[in-house]
Amino acid sequence: MRVLTVCGSLQATSTNRDLLGQVEQRAIARGHQVVAAPGLDALPLFNPDILTTTGEPPAVRAWRENLSEADAVVFASPEYGHSLPGALKNAVDWVIGSGELYRKLVALTASVPHETRGQLGLEALAVTLRAVEGRIAWQAPIARQPGADDAIDALLVALERGQVDD
Template identity: 40%
Template sequence: MTVRILTLVGSLRSGSHNRRLAEAAVQISPDHVEVGVFEGLDTVPFYNEDIDTEGAVPAPAVKLREAAAEADALLLISPEYNGTIPAVLKNAIDWLSRPYGAGALSGKHVAVVGTAFGQYGGVWAQDEARKAVKIAGGVPAEDLTLSIPGSVVRFAELHPVDDPEVTEKLSGVIEGLASRAKAAV
C-alpha cells in the first residue's frame, strides 16, 4: 500500500527555504510513500462562509479540499511570520476544516515542520499550526517535529536535501506520518 502525503507550504516565495524543504521531502520519500506538494495556495481566497455554499465554492478551494481528501496524511511546512503561522497556511486549514465536523482534515494525521531565520526554527508557528489542525478536526503528530533554525545562513548555498542532518530528521517525520496513516486505514 502506497501512503499519500499531501504537503502544504506556508511560504509563497518560489525560492523559500521552506519550499526547498518540501522539495527535499518529495525527493527523499521512500518507495511506499508518495509525497506531493500542493500548488496553488496563493489562489485560494480567504475563507468566507458566504462563498462556502453548494455551487459557489471557488475552484481553488475545491481543488485544495479534493487533494486533501485524497491524501492519507498531511505534512505542513511552515515558516514563522511575526511569531506565528503564515496567513496562507491558516487559510488552507480553515477551508479544510469545513463543513464542520466533516472537513477534509477530519481524522487525518498531520505533521508540521519548518525552518526559519530565528534561533528556534519557527517553533511558535509550528505550535500554532498544530493547535489549528487539532481544532479543525485533524490529528496533529505532536512528536513528529523538525524545527531548523538559522535558515538564511544554513541554506544560503546548501539545499536541504544535501544536508544529512535535515534529511535524516525529515525522513523520520515522513516515515512516522506514513506509519500512522497506514495504521488508521
C-alpha cells in the same frame, strides 16, 4: 501512502518549498506517492458567503480534493509574528466546516536556520489543527544544515507509524 505537501510560504524563492522538495524526493524513494499542493495564494480569503453566492471556487474545490485524497499531509511553513502565516490559516479555514482535514495524519515542520526558530509558528498551526482533531505525527522545525536528511527521514517514519496505527 499518498502524501500531500503544503507550503505555508508564498515567496517565489522559499526555503520551506525547498525543504518540501527534499521531503518529496525522500518520500518517493520510500515508495510513497507524492502530490504538491498548489500555492495557497490561489485560495480566496475565506468567507462562507462565497459558498452561498458564487459557489465553491475551483481553487477551493482542488484544495479540498487534494486533502481528501491524501493519506497524510506534510506542512512546511515559516513563522510570521510568532504565529502561522495568514495564507495557511486561510487555507485551513476553508476546510474546517467541510471536514477534509478531520482526523488527518499530519506532519508539521519549518525550514529554519536553527532548531530554536519557527517553534511558535508550528504551535499555532497545531492549535488550529486541533479544531479538526488532526493527528500530529511530527511537529518540529528542521534546520538547514548537514544532517537535515536524517530529520526528514524521521518525519516520514513518524507518518508511516501513524498510518500503521490507523
